[in-house]
Amino acid sequence: MPTPCVHDATRPGALGQRLIAALLLIAVLIPAAAADPADFEPGVELIRENSFKSLEQGVGLVAASGDPRARALLTALQATELHLRKSDGALVIARPGAAGLDLIDPLTGDSMGTADKGDLKRIGLNNRLRGQVRAAIAGLNLAHPDAAVRLSGVNAMLDKLDPDGVALLRARLDAEGDDSVREVMTAAIALADLASPDASRRLEALERLDGSTHPAVRGGVQRLIAGEPDPEVLATANRVLRDIDFKRDLYGLAETLFFGLSLGSVLVLAAIGLAITFGVMGVINMAHGELMMLGAYTTYILQQLMPEQIGLALLLAIPAAFLVAGAVGVLIERGVIRFLYGRPLETLLATFGVSLILQQLVRTLISPQNVPVANPDWMSGSWQVNSLLSLTMNRMYIIAFCLIVFAALFLVLRRTNLGLQVRAVSQNRAMARAMGVRSARVDALTFGLGSGIAGVAGVALSQITNVGPNLGQTYIIDSFMVVVFGGVGNLWGTLVAGMSLGVINKILEPWAGAVLAKILVLVFIILFIQKRPRGLFPQKGRAAEG
Amino acid sequence: MMNRNFRAPAAALAAALSLGLSTIATAADTIKVGVLHSLSGTMAISETTLKDTMLMLIEEQNKKGGLLGKQLEAVVVDPASNWPLFAEKARELIAKEKVAAVFGCWTSVSRKSVLPVFEELNGLLFYPVQYEGEESSKNVFYTGAAPNQQAIPAVDYLMNDLGVERWVLAGTDYVYPRTTNKILEAYLKGKGVAEADILINYTPFGHSDWQSIVSDIKKFGSSGKKTAVVSTINGDANVPFYKELGNQGLSAEDIPVVAFSVGEEELSGIDTKPLVGHLAAWNYFMSVDAPANAAFIKTWHGYIKSDKRVTNDPMEAHYIGFNLWVQAVEKAGTTDTDKVAEAIIGLETPNLTGGKAVMLSNHHITKPVLIGEIQDDGQFSVVSETEAVPGDAWSDFLPGSKDIIADWTPPISCGNYNSVTKTCSGQNF
Numbered sequence: 001m002p003t004p005c006v007h008d009a010t011r012p013g014a015l016g017q018r019l020i021a022a023l024l025l026i027a028v029l030i031p032a033a034a035a036d037p038a039d040f041e042p043g044v045e046l047i048r049e050n051s052f053k054s055l056e057q058g059v060g061l062v063a064a065s066g067d068p069r070a071r072a073l074l075t076a077l078q079a080t081e082l083h084l085r086k087s088d089g090a091l092v093i094a095r096p097g098a099a100g101l102d103l104i105d106p107l108t109g110d111s112m113g114t115a116d117k118g119d120l121k122r123i124g125l126n127n128r129l130r131g132q133v134r135a136a137i138a139g140l141n142l143a144h145p146d147a148a149v150r151l152s153g154v155n156a157m158l159d160k161l162d163p164d165g166v167a168l169l170r171a172r173l174d175a176e177g178d179d180s181v182r183e184v185m186t187a188a189i190a191l192a193d194l195a196s197p198d199a200s201r202r203l204e205a206l207e208r209l210d211g212s213t214h215p216a217v218r219g220g221v222q223r224l225i226a227g228e229p230d231p232e233v234l235a236t237a238n239r240v241l242r243d244i245d246f247k248r249d250l251y252g253l254a255e256t257l258f259f260g261l262s263l264g265s266v267l268v269l270a271a272i273g274l275a276i277t278f279g280v281m282g283v284i285n286m287a288h289g290e291l292m293m294l295g296a297y298t299t300y301i302l303q304q305l306m307p308e309q310i311g312l313a314l315l316l317a318i319p320a321a322f323l324v325a326g327a328v329g330v331l332i333e334r335g336v337i338r339f340l341y342g343r344p345l346e347t348l349l350a351t352f353g354v355s356l357i358l359q360q361l362v363r364t365l366i367s368p369q370n371v372p373v374a375n376p377d378w379m380s381g382s383w384q385v386n387s388l389l390s391l392t393m394n395r396m397y398i399i400a401f402c403l404i405v406f407a408a409l410f411l412v413l414r415r416t417n418l419g420l421q422v423r424a425v426s427q428n429r430a431m432a433r434a435m436g437v438r439s440a441r442v443d444a445l446t447f448g449l450g451s452g453i454a455g456v457a458g459v460a461l462s463q464i465t466n467v468g469p470n471l472g473q474t475y476i477i478d479s480f481m482v483v484v485f486g487g488v489g490n491l492w493g494t495l496v497a498g499m500s501l502g503v504i505n506k507i508l509e510p511w512a513g514a515v516l517a518k519i520l521v522l523v524f525i526i527l528f529i530q531k532r533p534r535g536l537f538p539q540k541g542r543a544a545e546g
Numbered sequence: 547m548m549n550r551n552f553r554a555p556a557a558a559l560a561a562a563l564s565l566g567l568s569t570i571a572t573a574a575d576t577i578k579v580g581v582l583h584s585l586s587g588t589m590a591i592s593e594t595t596l597k598d599t600m601l602m603l604i605e606e607q608n609k610k611g612g613l614l615g616k617q618l619e620a621v622v623v624d625p626a627s628n629w630p631l632f633a634e635k636a637r638e639l640i641a642k643e644k645v646a647a648v649f650g651c652w653t654s655v656s657r658k659s660v661l662p663v664f665e666e667l668n669g670l671l672f673y674p675v676q677y678e679g680e681e682s683s684k685n686v687f688y689t690g691a692a693p694n695q696q697a698i699p700a701v702d703y704l705m706n707d708l709g710v711e712r713w714v715l716a717g718t719d720y721v722y723p724r725t726t727n728k729i730l731e732a733y734l735k736g737k738g739v740a741e742a743d744i745l746i747n748y749t750p751f752g753h754s755d756w757q758s759i760v761s762d763i764k765k766f767g768s769s770g771k772k773t774a775v776v777s778t779i780n781g782d783a784n785v786p787f788y789k790e791l792g793n794q795g796l797s798a799e800d801i802p803v804v805a806f807s808v809g810e811e812e813l814s815g816i817d818t819k820p821l822v823g824h825l826a827a828w829n830y831f832m833s834v835d836a837p838a839n840a841a842f843i844k845t846w847h848g849y850i851k852s853d854k855r856v857t858n859d860p861m862e863a864h865y866i867g868f869n870l871w872v873q874a875v876e877k878a879g880t881t882d883t884d885k886v887a888e889a890i891i892g893l894e895t896p897n898l899t900g901g902k903a904v905m906l907s908n909h910h911i912t913k914p915v916l917i918g919e920i921q922d923d924g925q926f927s928v929v930s931e932t933e934a935v936p937g938d939a940w941s942d943f944l945p946g947s948k949d950i951i952a953d954w955t956p957p958i959s960c961g962n963y964n965s966v967t968k969t970c971s972g973q974n975f
Contacts, residue, residue, distance in 0.1 A: 080922065124921065124927055125823075126823075126919055126927070126929050127708065127798050127799050127802055127823050127825075127919065128708070130797075130798070130799045130823055131799040134799060215768035216770070219768075219769060219770045255761060256758070259755075259757040259758050259761070262757065263755050263757070266755070360586060363586065363590060368585075368586075368590040368591055368594045369591055369594075369811070369814065370591060370782065370785070370816065372814075372816050372817050373817070374817045375789070375817065380792065380793060380819075380820075381792075381793060381795070382793055382794060382795055384795075390794065390795065392757070392790070392793040392794060393793065394789075394793060395757070395793075464754065464786060464789070465754040465785070465786050466754075466782045466785050466786070466816075468591060468782065469590075470588050470591075470752070470782070473588075474752050474754065506757070506758055509758045509759075510758060510762065513747070513748060514747075514748070514749040514750060514753060514758075514759065515719050515748055515749065515750050518750060
């Protein structure tokens with residue numbers, strides 16, 4: 001596990017890079033002193049040459065020119081929209097349009113007609129250039145009218161502070177109207193003041209940094225502690241560091257909890273269909289994982305059918321996957337399982353065979369390779385609570401989705417006629433039949449419902465893991481584990497078991513490692529089942545004894 | 547009743563499995579070549595392509611008139627990603643089918659499983675995948691990269707060109723990542739990297755929940771020193787890993803990841819947006835601009851009847867291995883194992899990146915090391931390329947193996963010769 005590391009003096013290797021960054025920032029950030037609009041045109045020429053070396057110089061010149069067109073040009077370069085037209089070597093911004101790619105002149109903003117992908121040569125970047133372009137845009141962003149853009153600019157500068165950047169921040173601080181931007185600016189300036197030779201200024205800066213959660217602040221305070229001669233400043237610095245560490249631990253805990261709940265909701269989603277087929281009906285369905293796989297492939301096929309509407313395809317995939325997996329489930333029940341009720345071992349073997357057939361079917365019909373399922377934009381990225389805690393969007397959607405599916409299933413079983421019949425048949429088949437329930441039909445529908453839910457879970461899984469023929473195998477063991485741990489036949493048990501296994505796993509993971517954590521969880525479940533063979537929430541009554 | 551219910555799925559299963567197989571009927575005067583790659587199970591994702599590559603190479607050779615005046619005949623078997631079955635199928639190929647050479651295996655554990663069979667029956671195996679080294683068998687030719695042809699140059703690139711000072715060594719929990727990381731850890735410490743600046747992390751096969759690990763990497767990388775991840779994460783588990791990196795806001799400029807198991811084939815199955823800018827180290831990229839490569843890609847697209855299919859590093863390894871074997875058989879004038887094994891050492895053949903591959907006396911070959919950055923079209927743009935590096939079977943950075951060399955030419959003729967005590971340990975591997 002990472003041990004906090006005290007930052008030591010600048011190493012020679014990084015010096016060159018920092019120097020470049022510093023020079024760049026001087027040039028970018030103090031337009032009055034160094035901006036030379038005459039640099040813009042030669043800079044564009046260098047970019048047009050399209051070699052990594054010329055790009056490096058060109059980007060520097062363009063950024064330093066202070067030309068109002070620089071930002072649009074660099075943004076296009078960052079988004080890899082900047083191209084050279086092969087016919088005349090003209091620099092163009094190409095964006096997907098109605099007919100092929102729409103071309104825009106990066107210097108004038110005028111339309112230049114359309115082109116095919118083959119007519120253009122893209123100006124590619126490597127990591128070093130990407131970093132350079134990002135820093136250049138960050139500098140240009142400080143003067144942007146939008147506060148959010150300025151904030152990202154200041155944040156980018158805070159990661160790599162240098163005297164000229166600080167000078168610019170000081171100059172801009174008074175003019176800054178937005179509170180959150182001011183806050184980060186103040187922190188950046190205070191951070192720079194930590195290096196001041198004046199002890200009272202260092203002390204004042206420390207007071208201002210107290211409670212700041214930016215990672216750069218912690219590094220700065222640690223550096224100060226390492227070389228601080230003044231006892232009063234040292235004491236304050238230690239207190240500030242303790243405060244920061246306390247906050248880090250607190251948010252670390254919140255983060256672990258979030259990770260645990262999100263892992264838990266994946267487990268619950270995978271297990272909840274099984275809670276119906278295995279929990280309520282008592283069928284050991286080894287093909288459960290493959291039903292999830294079918295759901296995930298349904299998502300893939302819908303996305304292939306409507307490549308422009310990835311998000312819509314994902315939403316449509318939810319009912320579609322329910323129908324596809326549900327129908328396959330009914331087929332499995334009618335074709336195989338109904339002959340094997342009351343013979344768990346044979347059901348296990350038969351459904352295992354079905355799972356192999358489904359896997360190989362997908363391999364043969366679609367591809368043995370994994371297939372790409374895209375994330376819609378609203379499911380990518382994260383919600384930045386503060387600089388210590390960010391919650392990833394896809395995980396939040398999955399937690400919410402899991403709870404919705406659970407609630408819906410719960411309502412179906414408790415509030416609908418089908419739910420009543422399902423419970424009646426599972427508790428006492430003979431009596432239910434005597435009351436006029438067509439138990440064979442109910443069996444098929446119940447199995448279809450459980451399978452359909454598995455399909456829906458597959459849609460969710462397609463967003464966080466690989467979609468391939470082996471998708472199901474990864475989750476089948478976890479699913480059984482959750483259902484058995486929660487108590488067979490109890491939906492609440494499945495929810496509580498899934499969530500608690502997720503959280504336990506994530507608490508163990510940081511100190512035991514991912515491999516050992518998984519083993520420990522398994523050992524824990526084995527011991528638990530020894531003590532309480534019927535799981536967390538055992539079913540009570542005569543039906544459970546049968 | 548029970549029988550009746552079982553017959554249906556069992557028959558369907560058998561039918562489904564047999565779809566993957568294409569064993570060709572035996573003819574009299576042909577030279578048989580065994581293809582031992584999984585066509586079903588977890589490894590089918592990677593290995594199916596290699597089976598197709600071999601069939602293509604054999605077809606091309608037959609168009610050129612075959613070998614020693616005979617046609618080549620492929621014998622394809624499916625070890626189904628099942629390690630003991632690899633040994634059984636290898637035995638079947640050598641003992642029953644009497645193949646002249648076998649091209650196959652992907653994972654190290656499958657290679658270790660077939661190794662005793664090849665040594666017992668004196669067969670020939672060409673192994674096309676990068677691996678952890680620490681092995682040199684009389685009967686195996688390693689056409690993939692040894693650690694000094696992939697891992698070490700990649701670390702050098704990160705250290706010298708990107709100025710990386712903190713290292714995360716992340717891998718899947720099995721023999722290849724563990725050995726590679728041991729070598730890398732020794733190498734980094736030798737370069738003066740402190741213990742506290744190295745974070746080693748292992749995850750199970752097919753790991754899909756990377757939240758905590760990525761969060762740890764993020765914290766580890768926020769100390770102000772440039773941090774990089776050296777990933778020996780295997781196959782499938784990479785996609786959720788990169789997705790999580792993207793979602794937690796770690797871009798390639800902040801913390802680049804250099805991977806040894808992510809190639810064009812793996813990228814073709816995923817949405818590459820979150821991966822752009824991350825690195826991979828291989829000895830071949832599809833994007834390399836060389837005439838031999840263009841011709842190979844054209845033949846491949848023609849053979850597979852789709853111009854969407856990609857080529858990758860292990861395919862090049864099979865290309866080199868197959869051509870070396872063909873040359874060796876022509877030189878020896880026979881397919882006899884011992885004579886071919888003797889003839890092949892020192893032979894050279896063009897590789898696909900415009901250089902030459904030479905078979906060395908330790909049964910490894912020379913390869914250039916290429917570092918590529920992932921592009922949004924699933925291809926790599928090469929950012930660094932070395933001269934051809936000779937493969938080293940026994941790592942110089944592990945205490946147990948730095949004195950050991952492999953040399954299958956007289957007078958040593960040993961796979962693990964200790965150059966200090968001047969003895970061959972006598973092990974068969």
